[in-house]
Amino acid sequence: METLGAGDPQRIGAYRLLARLGAGGMGQVYLARSDRGRTVAVKLVRRELAQQEEFRARFRQEVRAARRVGGHWTAPVLDADTEAEVPWVATGYVAGPSLQRVVGHDHGALPERSVRILAAGLAGALQDIHAAGLVHRDLKPSNVLVTIDGPRVIDFGIARALETVTDGGLTRTGALVGSPGFMAPEQVRGDRVTPACDVFCLGSVLAYAATGALPFGGADSGVHALMYRIAEDEPDLSALPEGIADLVRDCLRKDPAARPSLEAIIQRTGAEDTVADGRFRDPWLPSALVAQLGRHAVRLLDTESPEDGEAAAAAGAGVTPAGAGAGADEAAPEGPAASGAASDGAAVGVGV
Template sequence: MTAAPEPKHALRATDPARIGPYRLLGRLGSGGMGLVYLGRSTTGQLAAIKVLRDELAEDALFRSRFLRELTVASRISGRFSAAVLGSSGARDLHLWLATEYVPGPSVLEAVHASGPLDPQTIRALWLGLLGALETIHSAGIVHRDLKPSNVLLAADGPRVIDFGISALADTTRLTATNAAVGTPGYMSPELIRGDTEVGPPSDVFALGCTLAFAATGVSPFEGANAVETVFRIIREDPDLTRVPAEIVTLVEPCLEKDPALRPTIDTLLGMLSTAETDRISRLLAHGQWLPAPIQAQTVEREGRALAWDGARQALPAAAPAEWPLPADDLTTSLFTSRAAPPDEIPPAEPTTVIVNGAAPAPVPSPAPRQPPLGTFGPPPVDDPAAAPDTGATGPVDEVSLRTHTALLPADTPPLPRLPRRGWRRWVPALRGIVRK
């Protein structure tokens, strides 16, 4: 565990110090639409804060997608999704969304670090993702981007995140005609074709692909490139040869080409025996479903977040100011320090005394006392108790020295006196003119 954020996770000088009520601790990642920070509220709540990039803030399409993600995530309050903790206003110049911080790795990270998951863990992941999809679909939402990197492994169950391209049942599509939005390898055939009707069966197809990846480390339609992968999804059968037999019975029905032939969530929930479902749900409830290597990753991430928080406390006081920015400075970038230079700080207003409802002329502040000529040192003060203590023999701070008096030894001879010349001698146009 490091004592400071890693270079890719450390806050930059241009990053804000706060977003809303959250003090930023580090960067969790970045994507095409925005940045994700780790923040801590005054009450100690850790949050993953997603911020839309400045260059996209005025783009109507990206702004609509971000606002839709905010709306979608706010509708979902199930156990297996990251809870929404706060957000910006819909009309704010800069948009941000704070969700519950889950220190566990994603399925993608866990498989890359420790290899494919064992069948028992996959069945628990299966049950948790079914619970997440049940909550999502009951809210009238289709996720449309369920994949290993969007499933976090928490101690009490998986968490489905990232609703950036989710579809609401009561909103129009934001994608253009014949344009597919998603991740190759986990997109349903109807989503690739750009069908107008993309419903819950599309998420069921992605669920089967995600579980196959968790069991093997590759998508069941993995191709040499994105074009080949898309072709295999539409035309070829999935490759499930490396998937354990007890998992194939769960995954294969989800990967039907025709969405009408795929099982519903209720049907999938009944595919495990009652005794097996009860045993797995007990492991989920008590946080005993993850193998030791993934639990170690979770503990390491929790410790890293604490180390980041400690490193954040040691930053100098001249950190970037809070964000959002004031309404009178809407052209300033999100990631711009708001600290004003010293020469831009306005002078303090003179003190005014009100007498009988009338305001006389401002009372000027008394001029500071000047030291006697030929002396130097810190400026004198009227109150000896307020004088800074520099120590009996310690040096005087150079910043406080009076420099208007030359410090010359007593035996220095006087400077030679220069002959006085008329001012006309210094004007080129008047040289040679003798004053009469």
Template sequence: MIELGGSGAEPLEDEDPRRIGPVPLIGRLGAGGMGRVYLGVHEGRYAAVKQLLPSVVAEDKDFLRRFGHELDNLARLPEDATAPLLAGDRTARPPWFATAYVPGLTLREALEAHQGPLPTAALWLLLREAASGLAAVHALDMVHRDIKPSNVMLTLDGLTLIDFGVARAAEQSQLTRTGMVVGTPAYMSPEQASGARRSTGAVDVFALGSVLAYAASGRPPFGDESGHGVLYRIVHEEPDLDAVRALDPELAEVVAACLDKDYEGRPTAAELVELAERHGPFTPPLWPEAVTAQLTERAAFAERTPAVPPPPEEPEAPGSSEPVPTPPAPEKRGRRTRLVPVVVPVVVVTTGATLAFTLLPYTFDGERAGPNPSAPVTASADAPSESAGGSAKPSPSASASSSKDAKKPEASGSPESPAAAGAEGAGADDGGTKGDGGDDSAPDTDKGTGSGSGSGSGSGSGTVTEPPSTGGFTLRNAESGQCLTASGGAGYGNVSGGDCAAGAAVWSLSGTSSGAYRIVHRTSGNCLSAYGSMHSATCGADTSQEWRLGSGGTVILTNNGRCLDHARPSGMIMTRACDGSAGQSWSRG
């Protein structure tokens, strides 16, 4: 038995795995309706290992997409913004990832340890540390979108933000699917609650104001229920800041500015850092005595050399030298968040912690049709593609999902190593949470939908003829007139519509053994990927990088038959059911 004292972890239960991937497990840090977080040992250090429940993988495709998107987010974040990634496997069933173990307490746990709200000095420190982390996230044009007490971890050195499961790149943050937004009701901004506009860093600043009010009073400023009442108050009423004003009038003014219903009136995260710095210096011990005592125990645990548990023994059958596999423990189904429609002036919500909810009226912006005014993208499904570096023939020995089946253009200069998947530590502490499934660009593995058999010429069943010429090409959208572009370095990048004359708009094709193609960005060497949100990623890093070129200029994701679409009016690049619309027609230039 490994000593867990001071770690914050509970002993493993009978149904818990003893190893996830290469990581041996020694305890359980948290559990919810969608996943569990374990304490493990990875390469001589403690790790927090987050794994989805098998029932979620089988039944909740939205949450699976959210999990994949969380990996993408964490691959982009600097280590000073959250716990660094150690390992992960998004293709495992169930998928998992591991981050460095954070020897800390959530803000909720800290208030319980202190037996009440934090003192003034600790509140200014909380503001500085949390705003500093958000400033780093916002500098990458990303938005956390779910700042709340359980996602703020206090440490001896300061503070760490966790759980980027519903984070989103700012230019892709308007909706998860058409009419869907996400967050935790008591800490949502008015624009999140009403769906009035896409998410920016201002939603995180609003949530931080609510978190500060909670830390100063023990309750969020608009109430802590998860129903329609709190959302109504966020949109229409003023926050209750009496306890904050009684404690520190100046801090109350800062919190009120963060809670401005007009997002343009809120300070930025960087401005909040400057405001908080004026109340320093902040010297150890940073937190109240009772909080510091528990943090010291966890830090001492983290400093000990981890003891790696031995692999489980396999019993042998009587009279046989062959080992008999240990039967798997019965699967314990996770509690699913139940969808409860509640009519309010602008939204229908679900109960629970982190929510996805539907706006009223629910409309789709993809119902557009019309003739295809542009020449189709054509390529031969049998002939090898060509790139700037020469012929790229499919390897007969590679599988369709292997990273070896893509031959990158020699001119791209992209690395061969897979992209870091990204991970988060203790994000499953809020029970059954219903999170962001990513936007509609994520692949839907339900084969019965999105087959591209709708009206028009977007079925992808037409004859394809000629591969793009040597030297690269652009993909111009017939509806927007913009070209598919990618930004970011090797490993990860955002995709969008942009200037066709820019170098970021140049792509080439690389054939696979299945007869499909990877669409390779010439500058970064990344492949167009629809795993999680639409983005570019290291070729072979995931299973949603194979495309076929269909009739009518369609570009079709092979694993679900959905078409590449420059969606209107959002302007997002995503995959949708093929409908023959101009937004799904791409011409080669």
């Protein structure tokens, strides 16, 4: 988390901002708290995107679809305003780091048992997303959050809205849409995208979680070379534990029809009987990671609103800081918002 800057708003809708969580192609994500005390993540769309009616129309459509996503393995959608001058969306805050940070920075590759359970949780999330009529299209380690109870998938739906400002796979500013190392062959070729696309991406995520490396290599030799390998070459799975190698290999079949169903993936993990109400009954992470997640939760509880801090300091001096208490009469929705729109599944500031 980073402290709010001079150019950051103090409130978005009924939410008081606490800190910055991250930023990306879609916009800025903030840690925030409702007037009733619920901690949320609020994504503020980039102003230049908001000014493009084509993007805004697609954004509304994806928001409506994303509202239908339920289940335990995604961040809950709480609130949004797609008609604001700068649209925003709010979801429940998921108290955990991204899989990218866990593997790439904090811990390294996960043990085989953890990867098996990760596979079951991610397959469950994709089932919920597909049941809502969506294809994630951008499942990658930065869009997977790691919690004590299991993984949570974020940023479903919004990637499709961003496609409205693309031209031949590139945005109007020249940035590639999607994440090349985790794209499916049909995405690379520009073919029709189906739910099987997410199964391929799942295979790439599992390979990364188990080895710390991408199955088709990095982009050191260039993005186009990487995409060629995804479309034409076989993945390098030599470092994968033998117990999950076949499952990952099947997910990475070039032919979408040859990839396993999500139900089959869950069955093959052997984790079906370890889940209750969206939580794994037994610890699924190494003890060092569990301890890290506990420290993160304590830090979150200690996070104060910047306005609260100013107000407390000013109270001792007998003054009220400018803007303190603004919006105090606003009702903070704790479920689907009265404003009528909900958003995609962005939670923490990654993959935005």
